[in-house]
Amino acid sequence: MSDESKNSETADIDPNASPADLKAAADDILKSAPKDQAELSPEEAMQKLEIEKEEMREQLLRTLADLENTRKRAERQVTDARIYAIEKFAGDLLSVSDNLGRALSALSEEDRNALSEPGRNLFEGIEMTQKELHTALARHGVTAIAAEPGDSFDPNQHQAVANIPSDQPNGTIASCFQPGWKIGDRTLRAAMVAVSAGVAN
Template sequence: MNEDQKRPEEAVETETLDAGSPESEKLEEAAVADNQDPDPEIRIAELEGEVQALKDQVLRAHAEMDNVRKRTAKEVVDARVYAVEKFAGDLLNVSDNLARALGALPDEERDALTEAGKNLLGGIEMTQKELHTVLARHGVTAIDAAPGAAFDPNQHQAVSQIPSDQPSGAIAETFQTGWKIGERVLRAAMVAVSAGKPS
């Protein structure tokens, strides 16, 4: 049999496949399938691991965003509360001067004042009271440093220790009023601490 008489089946077998033909694409897919991992369980485990890693990333991103939101909200609140801190600190000297002016006149001499003197004294007292009201409206309040109150080193500054009728370690006397804004101390109260009853 000469070459011209070859059977059509053999002729088909010796033909080369054109790139892009359907037969060529099927062969490429088969080759790719042969190169893939034959165990689908391993591939499922890999995909589950990737899903878990992505879930962790999303949870961390949400947690970070929540932290940023809380931090920002706290900063806004602090800015509102402590915005007047420096101004309030400067006003404390005014309050001290008013207190000194009122303390300069002993109680027994107040009755001897003329009508004009009593009006002046009443005006100073009203000014001091209004100042304290305005300070309180903005979160600035006096620190409790009354005789007998417990000494707190975070809020009180001990300048001396004296014998007194107050329990040992308690505040015996206040020399200067302390102030705080919110939870921050603007100025510690200047006090004397009791050393106990005199012997």
């Protein structure tokens, strides 16, 4: 009878078998084990088990590390999705903000003072609408990028469209043509600025 047939016979043990039957079945399994395993000394068997234990421990640690990395990556993706989900929508609203800003800057201080009561109310309504829009954007993490004259030029947040002589220190912002915006840590739209070339000779 082959080893395979022995193994298949010893594997079919009655669950209600007596302890004596179970001991006999275990002896049969040990007898049918390959020679190199059956002939291991207790010390060698212990050493082999120690090696297998270490291998399983390393595999478990690697699996736990992978799970932790997956958990952190999933948390980061959820956070990013929450912060940047409205990125495209916010980008579309920037032109609305630009148009409101242009409408407000179209009148000089003198012209504003000369407005009639209804004209003043209209102007104030536009101002309030712009403030409300900026407040709503800020509530969702969309904020304006600082680009005042004298501020340091940051190529990650500012787009230089001109290099002009000015009273501001060389390399700083001389003036801002279009405000920039960021969402979280990302630049949504760079501020369009002129960089100072220093005082003209």
